[in-house]
Each structure stands twice: as C-alpha cells, then as structure tokens.
Amino acid sequence: MKTTLVLLAALAFAGCHQAAAPRGPAAKAFGAAIVDVSGEKGVTGAGAALDQPIVSQVNDAQGNGVAGALVEMSGPAGVVFDPPSGLTGPDGQFTSNVRLGSAAGRYLLTATTRDKAGKAFQVSFPEVALDYQQTLGRELNEMYCSRCHNSESTAERVSNHDNLSVPPHAFSDGTALNQYTGPNLVAIISHGGAALGKSAEMPPYSPTLSAGDIDALAAYIRAVADPPYRAPGIF
Helix, strand or coil: CHHHHHHHHHHHHHHHCCCCCCCCCCCCECCCEEEEEECCCCEEECCCECCCCEEEEEECCCCCECCCEEEEEECCCCCEEECCEEECCCCCEEEEEEECCCCCEEEEEEEEEECCCCCEEEEEEEEEEECHHHHHHHHHHHHHHHHHHCCCCCCCCCCCHHHCCCCCCCCCEHHHHCCCCHHHHHHHHHHCHHHHCCCCCCCCCCCCCCHHHHHHHHHHHHHHCECCCCCCCCC
C-alpha cells in the first residue's frame, strides 16, 4: 500500500511539472545591440499568422551586423514563433514567422540577444489581433476606404490619396482620429466629411453600408490606432 501511494505521488508530480522550454543553439558570436528591421505593427485576425515575418538584426558596437548571434523570441501566452530562436545570418539578421494568440487585442513581442557577459539586449514588436467585428471592418476598408486613406499604391489598387485637396488620414493615424468621439466617428463615415465640417471630398457611406458595417469600420479604426486609442475615462 505504501509503495502504491509513493508511486501515485510521483506520477502526480510528473503530471504537474512542465518541462523547461528548449534553449536555442549556442551562440557563435555576440553583439552589442539588437534592432527592428521589419514586421512591427502588423495586423491580422486573432489566432492567425502575421502577413509578414518579424526580422531583427544584431549589431556590434559600430552598428555592423553580427553573424552567428543567438536571438530568442518571446511574447504573451498563445503566440507561436517559427522558429522561436536561432542564430543570425551573414547580415546579422534573424527572421521568425509569427502566429498571434486566439484573443483579440494588442500583442508586444520581443526579440532578445545577449553579449558575451550575458547582458540582455531587446527590441519589441507591437502587433494587433482583430476580433470578428474588427476583421469585417478591415475587409470593408479594403473595399471602400483604402483607395483614398492609404497613400501607397499596389498592383491591385491605385491610390487616390495625393489627388485630393485635403489628404485623408490613414486609419492608423491615432494622433488625428483618436480625437473623434465614438458618435462623431460613426457620423463622419455615415454622412461624409461635411457632416462634421471636414472635407466634402469624404463621401457619405450610409447609402452604401449598413449600420453594422459602419460600426465595424469604426471598431477597426480604433483597433489599429497608433498611438493606441484610449476611451475617455479609461486608464
């Protein structure tokens, strides 16, 4: 009986104990800084992969890329990195594909490297995961809004941004758009710029979109705001 109890206790301990995360490969070189190359401020659906990978670069004290330095990725629970760690290439860069967690919201991801003495250097990558309503707003933005609000042209969409007398704000321009109250943001989408004394070149969308669609656009604008939107009275 005593032997059985000891065995059960051992099994219970083993079931509760979590194995340590596997460490990355041993560093072959060490840097003095790590910087963001690309992949920050990505936007995707909750639980989905970012459109672009995260790329960081380890530099020496002179700002030159260091090959063979170890970079380790970290983030909130639910985030998946592929790979989670590895050595920098000949250009000093390390690339990781990222799938955000299943919860909508803002994620702060971190790339870490260390010098020979073990001192850590980090760079952060802010990313956004959208919920269902915000994802719908993103799709509506691509269909109706980005031609004017996005200044960059693509093969699929030629931007009209620079042809307008008053250049529209990007939907991520939190400095400008965070100043709108919720009702005013919905009003300008619904009734056009003239409704709030803004540019009449901003057309009304209430004849085209449902009230739910307009709410989704407003939710998307709030989700991607940079700096982040803070509702009045919430700190």
